[in-house]
Amino acid sequence: MLQATKVRLYPTNEQKEFLSGQFGAVRFCFNRSVALKKRFYEKKGISLSIIKELKPLLSIAKKSRKYAWLAQYDSISLQEAVRHADKAFKNFFAKRAKYPKFKSKNGKQSSYHCTSVSVGGNWIKVPKCNPIKAVIHRLILGVVRSITVTKDRVGDYYASVLCETGEKEPEPIKVLKESAIKGIDAGIKVFLTDSDNQEIENPKGLTRHLKALRKLSKAVSRKQKGSHRRKKAVAKLSKFHRKVSRKREDFQHKVSKRMVDESQAVIPESLRIKNMLRNKRISRLIADAAWGNFYIKLAYKCRKAGKLFVPIDTFYPSSKTCPRCLHKFEGLTLARRRWICPHCGQLNQRDYAAALNIKRQGIVQLKAAGHTVLRQ
Structure with a gap:
């Protein structure tokens, strides 16, 4: 049986800088996959396979001077970003979702890790990063299979720890x-x-809180785009939505x-x-x-x-x-x-x-x- 537990993270400034780069690398791989597939179809009428034709380009990109910075981050999470782009297109063609959009650095950020991951009493470990302080509010049993690190729009960090408990799902009642x-x-x-x-x-x-929502939304719309005050207003609005x-x-x-x-x-x-x-x-x-x-x-x-x-x-x-x-x-x-x-x-x-x-x-x-x- 697989069981996921979400825990709060408190990274240091150095770890926040690393996670920001990790999120950026994941975002870059997703956006680049979407852009290449779109460009080849519009210019040459060719539908590229993201998994078979675009995913192998990752290892080539890491050896180049322009994209060598990708090697600083977890390779599995970058491959997973490419797979997510492939899944987004499959969902679009199956009419389960809209056309894939580029990921923005202003929205929710996430990064998937499934190798070299571990959990301690008050920390979690992901590849190429020192152990991050965490509040483990629930006993995590079983073997840790993956950890997904996320950053919400408020700026708080979380980790979803997926474990295999070894227990079997009970048989349905007959x-x-x-x-x-x-x-x-x-x-x-x-x-x-x-x-x-x-x-x-x-x-x-x-x-029940539409009045407060309108007030916070108007506060965002009045601020100049890109300004520090707009960022603060957006953080307040995001905090309101998170509370609801x-x-x-x-x-x-x-x-x-x-x-x-x-x-x-x-x-x-x-x-x-x-x-x-x-x-x-x-x-x-x-x-x-x-x-x-x-x-x-x-x-x-x-x-x-x-x-x-x-x-x-x-x-x-x-x-x-x-x-x-x-x-x-x-x-x-x-x-x-x-x-x-x-x-x-x-x-x-x-x-x-x-x-x-x-x-x-x-x-x-x-x-x-x-x-x-x-x-x-």
């Missing part, structure tokens, strides 16, 4: 109790409603942990969030809720605990179906939060009814996959 299966319906006003009729309010971390992000992450980790502990299987509804973000009226609220990140946390926590995470189809009409008689009510609109079934007369709470329908559909999928569901 026999489940129906009462221990949770169907969940995600929302905006209410973050989620489960099939036990429990509602979790949406903290709306960014939406940390609150959101903390909330989602607590909710997902409790949900996994209380159930044997979690059944969510698959969401096409990219399509939903096209609605300009609610796009900020959807982004603030971050349902995709929450589902990722649920999925890996379920897998680690041997529980089941079974998303159902996006187009299943969970909100329009009556959970009692299964009648599909076509007249339901997004504004109606309650509706009476025209077939059986039951008053349905929209989100709770959707959660019940999602649970029922999830049980069908579990049985089809060979699991046993007991009525308890």
Whole structure:
């Protein structure tokens, strides 16, 4: 089992200078790979293979006078930057992402290391750099496989330590109790409603602080580009976004942990969030809720605990179906939060009814996959 732990770093001024050069070398390799591939296609109509044709140029560049400075830094991290450029183009051609952009020194910086790495009681070691002081807040077990050093826009340094613990992932549960299966319906006003009729309010971390966000954004726009005061204003704005992000992450980790502990299987509804973000009226609220990140946390926590995470189809009409008689009510609109079934007369709470329908559909999928569901 692989487990990652993020720790805070406190490098010295000398180490900050080295890491700045390391980040710059990684950024240079990525940007150069993107630029060469783009240029050859535009000028000569040739689609270069980044891995087969551009990656071998790294060793040649290190021996030249112009690019000899690349040899001062970890070669594996430079090769990884080239692979990232190749992956960016593959994602673009597969229509999973936009056209690759050049990396900027003003954004988040990162560098991947997987050889000559180690972790001590209060330090980490990456290639060609002295041990960097770190706050190891959690016991790191197993063999260290890689360390990714990052610098955020505020200017703080972190390391993500990936370890192989030697433990095997537990086998998924085969026999489940129906009462221990949770169907969940995600929302905006209410973050989620489960099939036990429990509602979790949406903290709306960014939406509640829009006034502060506007003030900080205006402070940045008023400053002259390239000035010292603009850098300070950008740092304040970045610190605000980091605070909101940390609150959101903390909330989602607590909710997902409790949900996994209380159930044997979690059944969510698959969401096409990219399509939903096209609605300009609610796009900020959807982004603030971050349902995709929450589902990722649920999925890996379920897998680690041997529980089941079974998303159902996006187009299943969970909100329009009556959970009692299964009648599909076509007249339901997004504004109606309650509706009476025209077939059986039951008053349905929209989100709770959707959660019940999602649970029922999830049980069908579990049985089809060979699991046993007991009525308890």
